[in-house]
Amino acid sequence: MARILLLIIGCVVVSGNNREEVADVREGQDVTLKCRFNNPSLLSTGGQIYWMRQRTGEKDNVAIADTPLDRSYTVDLEPSEGRYDLTISRATYERDNGMFECRFKEAGTGSDLHTTTVNLTVLIPPGSPRINPEAPTATEGQSIDLVCSSQGGSPDPQIIWYRSGSDQKLYSVLKPGGGRETPTTSVLTINPGKDDDAAEYRCVVWNRALTDNEKMETTVVLSVNYYPRITIGPENPLRVELDQSATLTCSADAKPPVSNVRWTRGGRFIGTLNTLVKERVTLDDAGRYVCQADNGLGRLREAEVTLDVLYGPRVSVISSKDVDEGEDIVITCNVTANPAPVTIEWLKEGDDSFRQSGVDILRLNRVSAVNQGNYICRAVNILNPTGGEPSDRIGNATVAVRVRHAPGKTYITPAEPIAVQGEQSTLTCGAEPPGWPMPTYRWWRHDSDATLTLGANYTIPRASLTDEGTYYCQPSNRLGKGTPASVRVRVHQPPRILENLPETAIHRIGTTNLSLTCRAQGKPQPSIRWLKDGEEISPADGLYDILVEQSSLGQNAAHTVQSTLQFRGAKRINDNQLLPTDRGTYQCVFKNDVREVSSSQLLRVEHSPITVHKPNKVAFNLLEDAQLECRMQAYPEPKFQWSLGPNFIEPDGAHYATNDTTLPDDVYASVLTVRGVTEADYGSYTCKGTNSRGEHKTIITLQEKGRPEHPTNLRVIDKGTDKIELAWDESFNGGFADTIFQVKAETMSGEKPSHDCQTKNPCIIEPLAQQTTYKLQVKASNIMGDSDFSDPLEVTTLVNVDTIPEPEEVYFERTGNMLSFKVLPTDLMLQGQVEFRTVDSDEWTPMETLVQISSDSHDHGEVFLGKESPDDVRIRFCSVFVESSCGNYRIAKKVDYLPPVPSQSMSMQYMVAIIVGCVVFVALVALIFLCCCCRHRNNKLKNKTADMEVSHRVVTQQAPPPPYYTVGMDNKGLDGSMDTGLDDPSKTAIYSSQQYHNYSQNGHVNPQNNNGMGYMDNSYSNSNNGGSVNSQDSLWQVKGHGEAQMTTHMAPHMAQDSRGYQYDPMVHGGYGISGYDDYSHYPPTSYQGQGMVDEYPGSRGNYVTNGDPYAAVHKPRKRVEHIDGGCDVSGMPDPYMEHYEQGGAEMSSDNKPQISFDESLESGYSTPNSRNRRIIREIIV
Known part of the structure; x- marks a missing residue:
């Protein structure tokens, strides 16, 4: 291992x-x-x-x-x-x-x-942590210990407590186990509150057997029983308006929950529900309410809410106050309100000028009859109930102030009474001042002094024509009488029909001279109208004629009106025959100032059937059930017969079925149903209607579903400044009911916006531009495709009157009877409406003709008012399309003479000024640049002065050197480049010099044109590259006007040389140089006349003076103040200036022009007479 x-x-x-x-x-x-x-x-x-x-x-x-x-x-x-x-x-x-x-x-x-x-x-890793108790339950305010333990780890682990949602360590007591056999514990002591309920605590265990990222943890949720928390409301205080419902709420947040709450008021128990409702609160309900809650933890909690009952002002004053004239009055107004009123004021009925604000006491000193009346104490407060919007509440009370006095001026109302025959009518008498004590009123008529009644009102129970006349009234009391007053009573009679129309009438088609007659009586005379199906009949329609006869008996008698409606007119057969369309309900309507009455008749016309349905197509797909509807108007009722081709259709219920119905206005319908359409069912069906007056057939085509047909009869329903309401007749829809429509609105500029109307007809097209002409077209669409567009309809939108400018600078010249005005810039098409008024009248009279406004954005217009002699004149601008769409009037200022009208607008003046300024600026920059170049060349020329100084008089005359011809013909006076630009006769020469030169235009001699030369870019210099090194001729060249030919047939002489190269000392900078300039030593060879010029018309030969390529360059005359400039471009002697005598003879030195120097003509190239002159020549190599 x-x-x-x-x-x-x-x-x-x-x-x-x-x-x-x-x-x-x-x-x-x-x-x-x-x-x-x-x-x-x-x-x-x-x-x-x-x-x-x-x-x-x-x-x-x-x-x-x-x-x-x-x-x-x-x-x-x-x-x-x-x-x-x-x-x-x-x-x-x-x-x-x-x-x-x-x-x-x-x-x-x-x-x-x-x-x-x-x-x-x-x-050894620690054992899994465990928390005791596993489901801890605590009571608010009583501490609890949570113990976390871990066993089996080596070494003894760390145990740390956290509250979920926080990384902060909680304080706890750690007790190490000392070995893996004994658990290590950590005790967390918590003093719980409501916020600790349902809180999660986390115990984390770690020792060195774990990595830093490895931890062992467990959690526990703490359950806390807490005392009730009471929320009372909905707002404290709770503001409720009097007589409104009030709801007090009490909710208790407790654990364990509260089973019920306990409401008390003033220590008296009133309820146990969480919600305490007062349906209609009174002032006695206002006060404090206490809600108590207990959840068995041994602590009773309670909260208090105040019910504030709001109500508007309650105002009370004495009902009346009687005083004598001259006494003082003091009346107190008593007001209670919650909240307190913001305003208390006194008003008087019928007198808006009387007002005493901010006081609750009315004070009137030394009263008179004028002070009598009803005075109102008015109080206002603002209620702001809980959950509602603030609102004003007004309370008032009235006191009658009665000042003892006799009645004043008497009046009767109504002032122009009209009684209706058979109805009650009342007259009322009053006085101002009315008088106190209350006066009695006496009534009598004009034809008798007998008293009709005593009282303020006189009533006619059932008025008749005999009640017409003048009635008088006069009030009186113990202090005196008022003035008598009178009024004339007129009795009107409502229209009463004396001859009614029969309710129903039946006539055959073609009946001649049919008429309807009505007669009625009324006062004032009633008017008569005839209606057909609710629409007024006009004889101008060409179908009817109306006759009216009137009569009356005596001045106050009722008027009798008889009217006859005759069925005759130019649009009828033979002017008097009855038509099928005459079927309908006819009314004669009589009306006067009282009321309107009418009599009606239903006229039925016997005629053969007439087709009234459209379109005459239906579309269904195969296997669908098709329905073909045939509608005909007829009387009597027709019988229908269907056929397909030559075959009559007998309804069998299986494949064919028919259903006949009766519709209003003598219209009858027959519906043929074809079940399960086949190919053989497509075709034209004939619907025949037959009655006693004849028969009629119509064709209805059954076809497959397809595209719709285009709409027809496009028309405008309404239009505005930015919209047009459009309607149209829908054509065959192709068999689909959900056909939609699109409108194309094309402007004159070519814009074609589309508007989707869906199924709306009429349809509003918006937004559009004002006073713009649109070409409107409509197309229909279904799922099979689109129809063609309808025929176009041109419509112009209205103009927004707010955008119409007012006339400016409006003047009326009294001496010439002229009106002058100015139009501000606008894109609208306008015309002017002029009105005037005279000294004798305040009414404005319009002129018969309208003033046409030019499209110029700054137009000045003048109008001659003719023979009228107005005192005032005014003008306004209106749309040319709708004369009622107008701007505001502007009254003209009266003057003896009209002010001058500027030739161009101020904006044009500014534009010209800007252009001229720019040209001057560019010229100035160019001049500075040339001066700098000249100074640079000056320095070089000074170094060569000694070598170039040769006496002018001792130079041996010799022939001029031949011209130089380079590849590009450097003498641009003869180069082809001159042909371009100068050949254009339309170009006008600018900045020309006024010299003694004659120029021909377009090949013709123009001896009168002594100017017309302009600067050009081409050089007339014979030297290479447009001039010698020191030559400046190329900087100031002139070109002829159009195709100017610098030629003449006149012989040159000293006084006035008619040729194009006559030397002018001012043209050449103002230097009087003796002799023939620097090239006077070259004698002229031969005079080349007109022949050479005419040999090549329009070519470069036209641009040399008499065919001489060495002719003088024509330069513009310089201003005197520029002659002494340090760098005079024209100041150098012209190296190509030569003079010839007539016939080509040489000019002797004695005949040379002598111009002496003076101090005013000094320059950088010459010296005054006091010094020897130095001449700078251009040497041609």
Whole structure:
């Protein structure tokens, strides 16, 4: 067996030659106990060495020297190394668990020279923990011990207590067992409360035989009996409104539970239920209620709740108070309420201006008849019952303050009485002030002074026409009389029908000149209307004519009205024949201010059957039961006969069955049922209806189920600003009842949103944009597919009036009778409505025509008001589609003359300003860049000044050098690149210089156009790359306007050179240079005239002056303030400037233009007259 050496853990105590160690070994494993000598020579002194075991108080040697005394023990004695180790094989608890001693005794004396003590523990896992008691039960407030024990482990285990849900160790008392035979215990003492009930406690056991992650544990649940905890409510105090139900609850949480509770009030027992109910609480129910509970643990618990009864203000005052005029009045208002009122105030009936707030005493000083009346004491409090919302409660009481006085001005109500013939009518007389003591009222008529009655009211029991007239009333008491008052009584008579319509009438179709007559009497004169099936009849329909005759007897007599409804009109056969559609209920309705009466007749028309059903198709699949319904309107009742093709169908009950029914409005239906449809059953069925007036046939097709047919008769039911209600006629559904519909709403911009209406018809399409035209189409769908879309219907939504702008800057010019206004930006299509009023009238009169508003977002409009001379004018904007959808009016400001209208909107001005600013900024940046380049070149030119300074007058004239032609034709004045851009006649030249040059446009000479040159990117320089190293001509080139040809037929002269390269000193920077500039020493060769230009029209030859490729570059005139600039682009002498005389003769030096220098024209390239001039030339190599 392999020997396993265990790590010896513990403390090693060394004192001289004595050493104490601790070692662990698992039962059944090997362990070596080490005994080492620090001085190996000690073993050679002749002493005795041995191992001794001490266990359960007994000692025994286990090895002497190198001889073990047990077969399970072996020794390793190496004196030279000072080692004497004891190895134990298959350790057991009973044998090896104890203390081992290694001793070396001195020979002769027996003294211990060395001792090593090893406490060996044979590790055995502890036994399963057990808790006693296993089901502990405790009482609140009485402590209990929980004992956890474990037996059989070595060494004695640790026992720790925890409460479930917590990692905190609980304090407990541990009692070690001292061996595996005796259990180790841990006692946990708990003082339990209610919270400890059902708490779980955990006992954890561990010793060194287990790993750190291995633990043995057990749990126990503690049951705690606790005293009652009483919850009383539902709220304390419990607020309940008077006469409402109150419920007091008392619940006791106890263990063992409480069997019942005990309610008391004022020490008096009132109940044992957990719920105490008061159905209608009174003020006597208010107070404190006590709930007691006992669960037998010897302690009685109780709780208290207060019932607060709320009620609104109870107000009381004296009923009346009589005083004389001039006296003072003091009246007290008594108010009780719970809670206390928040407001107490005095009001007066009929006088909203009277109010005394915050006081419960009414005070009136020096009263008069005006103070008489009913005064109200009003109190308000706020009730906030438990579980409810706060609400106001109002209480009031009224006191009649009566001031003794005579009646005042008398009045009668109603002011314009109308009595109805045969009914009671009452007149009431009153006075203001009414008078006190209560006056008596005397009534009489205009035709007699006899008293009709004494009292405030006069009643006519049954009014008749003779009761019409003027009635008088006058009040009086002991203090005086009131003024007499009168009122005229008119008696009206309700319409009474004198000639009724017969209840029923039957006529044959085609009957001519049929009419119905009604006659009635009433006052005032009744109006007459004719109705058919509840809808009013209009003669404009072309089917009826209505005649009305009126008569009356005397001024106050009733009016007789007779009306005749004639069945005649343009839509009838021969204008007077009866039609089948005339069947229905007719009413003549008479109405006046009193009431409405009517007489009715049911008119039945005898005619042959007419088909009224649709569609004429039905669809069923094979083996289904098909039903074909045929509906016909007829009178008398028709008989139905069905046939399929030429064969009549006889109902047999097996395959065919029929069912005939009667429907309203003389409509009859016959339903043919085909059971178990086969292929042979598909086809066209004929339904024939026959009565005494004739017969009629209709075809109904039976087919298989399929797609629906597209809807028809698309129409608008209603529309708004963001929705349209649409309806349509449903066509054949393909045999499926659950057909659904989809609406496509296409806008003018091409958007095609779809709206799913499902089975709704009509259907509301929303959301939509306001004042937008939609093209609406509907399609039907079922499980077999979709139908085609219906015919389109264009509908425009309304405009939201809140989005219509008000007119701005509205002015009325009185001198010119003109109205001016401005329209703010809007996408709406609007028109203006103008109204005016004159000095003599306060009513606004609309203009006959509407003002059309332009689509311009900043439109100014003017309206001439014609011959009208209004005092005020106003205008508003309305939708062009619905004239009633309008914004607010704006009244015009009156002026003598209209203010000027800006040519463009302010936003356009801002835009132009921004564009101009950007152009100026870019030009400024470009100018700075050019100046920097010029300064850079200046520095180089100064270094070459001495070599280039040659007197202008002594230069020998010679022919000009030939032009240079490189691959790309570097003279871009002749290059093909000039053809692009300049050939476009539509381009307008900008920034042109006003010089004496004539340019031809589109191949035609235009001698009047002296400007029109603009800057261009192409160079006119003859030097390579558009100019020489020092040349700046390429920086400021001009192009012709359109296809400008720089040519002329005029001869050049000094005063005005008509050719395109006339030298202008201001064009070239303002420097008066004598002679012909730097190239004056080159004489002109020959004059090349118009022929060369015309030889190549439209080509690059059109862009040279008279065909001269060395003509002067035309440059714009510089501003005077820029002439002295440090880097003048045009300041250099033009190297290509040459002048010719007429006929090509040379110009003599005496005729050269002489322009002297002055100080104002100094530049970096010239000096004033006081110094010698230095001329910088461009050398062509």
